[in-house]
Amino acid sequence: MNWQGWAEIALTLALAVGLGWPLGIYMSRVWNGDRTWLDPVLKPVEKVFYGACGIHPNKNQGWLGYAAALLAFNAVGFALVYAVLRLQGVLPLNPQGFGPLSEHLAFNTAVSFVTNTNWQSYGGETTVSTLSQMLVLTVQNFLSAATGAAVAAALARGFIANRGEGIGNFWADVTRTTLWVLLPLSILVAVVFVALGVPQTLSASVMATTLEGGEQKISLFATASQLAIKQLGINGGGIFNVNSAHPFEGPNPAANFIACVSINVLGWAAFFAFGRSALARKDVRALVAAAAIILSAGAAAIYWTETQPAPALVAAGVDASVNMEGKEVRFGAPSSAVWAAVTTGASNGSVNSMHASYMPLGGAVQMFFMQLGEILPGGIGTGLASMVVMAILAVFVAGLMVGRTPEFMGKKIEAREVKLAMLVVLVLPLSMLGFSAIAAALPEALKGLLNPGPHGLSEILYAYTSATANNGSAFAGLTANAPWWDTTLGFAMLLGRFPGIVAVLAIAGALAAKPKLAPTAGTLPTDSGQFVGLLIGVILILGGLQFFPALALGPIVEHFQLPAALAAAR
Amino acid sequence: MLALVRPALASMGLFTVLLGLAYPLAITGVAQGAFPHQANGSVIRVGGKVVGSELIGQSFAQPQYLHSRPSAAGSNGYDASASSGSNLGPLNADLAKRIGEGAAAIRQEDDVTVVPADAVTTSGSGLDPHISPENAKMQVARIAAARRVSAAQVKAVVDRHVEDRTLGILGQPRVNVLETNLALDAAFPKGRPPAR
Incomplete structure (x- = not known):
């Protein structure tokens, strides 16, 4: 460490976090329909778009209508991705000559990109044609992110409404977020990426004759345009198999730095946007503080684990100051560590180093971050929503201690909201641990493992954790392109995405119907340092208690094997 | 129900045209116009022939060249159409065996006691174009002997190719293997391998 x-x-x-603040103010203006500097260009486009689609942007939807629109939009997205992946062999713009994806892989991939997970059971450069990458995967990178942002916008309206009914218009939220926020930022970042060395071409490859006379086929893609939204949309699905570790996705430290900031900047922006739109800036500052503290601690912890001596290096008498297996020289320990923390904290899932080769506790932090439910800051909007759920549970716990009906941001939190909040939280262990337990007992599933022992269990646990959290990163030793893995991981992604979103929209609807209360002397202040502490406690205890036993059997037991391995090595 | 179907289908169709065709094709146009070198893979040409990419590592086994890191991409390593890491866990016996053998091989070739970690570990991509400056310096004596020049001359070329951290803090110091090897060939033409 240096x-x-x-x-x-x-x-x-x-x-x-710093860029997330002004971007969040802008995002809030977009959600609220306030004037922005892009209006002269985009307002006419928006109007034509609504007309062509039969959208009435001012129609205030109730939570059920909002949720129905969201599910319908995502169902159509799924069908389109599935169809194109199954038909890519006969569709144009397939210079690679790839055939169709199998039924289970196309199902897994379509679910994956629609749910903002971007888990990839395939290697991009060996499986997916240029047309498929652009026409369906890039599109879902935008739309799944906009869907998440819409959830936060709707939740904000639930908090400001006073005995109201509607929580906004889903179609308008998705359209405005895409046109005003995601697309302009992606254009900017994509061009910067190209300037820094990321390819952007419709050719499939270039052939090189190496200095020693070998042939090297170098795969190319329209990489930069997808890379930009892959990070800004907190999606994470790489064009190439090894994602942002590939020199074409992370050509140098500057591009890596911009990508790493892009991974979570709009997640933070959604926090600040929610604060402005819900008229609760101070409360949101507490949520940001809690998330930033946990994220920073995790990044520091991973930097520490990756600079501990790895037994295999010690045994060979090799310099063991950095665990370099699976890491790029241009990134080393710090760039890899902060990325690993940010990508798992932000529900992104792109990697610039191979998580499977991290020291045991480094891998444990990555899994733990995802198991917290993607709130550091999580996906755009969905992370904010899950954090609000945690805050609702925190004020509920505080309310129990003093025997008072809790309030949060001017709304009474009652049985219905707490039940829905618990549903959001409980779906995670159900899917993560439930599927892992079944897979660990199935010979069919175990065939996919690369590593023996506790690390093999970690591969399983990581996979279902990542899928359920809609993260998408992997302990990639797992060969996941098999019917069992593709199918069950697909269901885990669906479970981790839509029940939680519908529950949050139901909370928004319930809150909207309540009167807005002014704080009294008896109200727990939710913008104080004390509340930040309480919130961190609730987050860690909920996460820790649910997942500690499973982590103990995987990365933690592996960690306690280290001293013996090091002693044998020396 | 029907009120949902039309917006869902129509907006998905329009978004697909805008985000799936117009956006990537427009970026491609800008990229090809303004940054053709980067947009097409940062390839390096020598005498008109493509010898590789600045950004993509390649295998080197001959003694007069800097050697790249071990690679898990493709069956023989450095397959730039099949990127991959090893994904071996830190306590995996196969990893310890591979690193042990790699270190032993390096000690045969190069006069070194503490082998740099990057010289025996596979990168995340399997296509790492760089090695650490320590790894490069370890190979200077062997390259000088193979090219029948002094170690100081080789070291001067290697030193010129050491890139420092960006802005002093981002990333790690590194040496681009292919670019350095091209510079070595240019500086000491007699050291080039016989043409095949």
């Missing part, structure tokens, strides 16, 4: 490493980690985290 000061440059700590400086890089601190700068990456601080810049994401």
Whole structure:
């Protein structure tokens, strides 16, 4: 560990939160329909779009109508992705000559990109044609992110409504977020990426004759346009098999830095946007503080684990100051560590190093971050929503202690909201641990493992954790392109996405119907340092209690094997 | 119900045209116009022939060249159409065996006691174009002997190719293997391998 490493980690985290603030104010203006500087260009486009689609943007939908529109939109998205992936062999723009994806892989991939997970059971450069990457995967990178943002916008309206009914218009929220926020930012970042070395071409490859006379086929894609939205949309699905570790997705430290900030900046922006739209800036500052504290601690922890001696290096008498297996030289420990923390904290799931080869506790932090439910800051909007759910549980716990009906941001939190909040939280262990338990007992599933022992269990646990959390990163030793894995991981992604979203929209609807209360002397202040502490406690205890036994059998037991392995090595 | 169907189908169709065709094709147009070198893979040409990419590592086994890191991409490594890491866990016996053998092989070739970690570990991509400056310096004596020049001359070329952290804090110091090897060939033409 050195000061440059700590400086890089601190700068990456601080810049994401710092840029998230002004971007969040802008995003809130977009959700609210306030005037923005892009209006002269985009207003006419928006109007034509609504007309062509039969959308009435001012129709205020109730939570059921909002949820129905969201589910219908995502169902159509799924069908389109599935169809194109199954038909890519006969569709144009397939210079690679790839055939169709199998039924189970196309199902898994379509679910994956629609749910903002971007789990990939395939290697991009060996499976997916240029047309499929652009026409369906890039599109879902935008739309799944906009869907998440819409959830936060709707939740904000639930908090400001006073005995109201509607929580906004889903179609308008998705359209405006896409046109005003995601697309302009993606254009900007994509061009910067190209300037820094990321390819952007419709050719499939270039052939090189190496200095020693070998043939090297170098795969190319329209990489930059998808890379930009893959990070900004907190999606994470790489064009290439190894994602942002590939030199074409992360050509140098500058591009890596921009990508790493892009991974979570709009997640933070959604927090600040919610604060402005819900007229609760101070409360949101507490939520941001809680998330940023946990995220920073995790990034520091991973930097520490990756600079501990790895037994295989020690045994060979090799310099063991950095665990370099699975890491790129241009990134080293700090760039890899902060990325690993940010990508798992933000429900992104792109990687710039191979998580499977991290030290045991480094992998444990990654899994734990996802098991917290993607709130650090999670996906755009969905992370904010899950964090509000945690805050609702925190004020509920505080209310129990003093025997008072809890309030949050001017709304009474009653049985219905708490039940729905618990549903959001409980679906995670049900899917993550339930599927893992079944897979660990199935010979069919175990065939996919690469590593023996506790690390093999970690591969399973990581996979269902990542899928359910809609993260998408992997302990990639697992060969997941098999009927069992593709199918069950697909269901885990669906379980982790839509029940939670519908429950949050139901909370928004319930809150909208309640009167807005002014705080009294008896109201627990939810913008104080004390509340930040309480919230962190609730987050860690909920996460810890649910998942500690499973982690104990995987990365934690592996960690306690380290001393013996090191002693044998020396 | 029907009130949902039309917006869902029509908006998905329009979004697909805008985000799936117009956006990537427009970026492709800008990229090809403004940054053709980067947009097409940052390839390096020598005498008109493509010898590789600045960004993509390749295998080197001959003694007069800097050697790249081990690679898990494709069956023989450095397959730039099948990127991959090893994904071996830190306590995996196969990893310890591979690293042990790699370190032993390096000690045969190069006069070194503490082998740099990057010289025996596979990268995340399997296509890492760089090695650490320590790894490069470890190979100077062997390259000088193979090219029948002094170690100081080789070291001067290697030193010129050491890139530092960006802005002093981002990333790690590194040496681009292919670019350095091209510079070595240019500086000491007699050291080039016989043409095949």
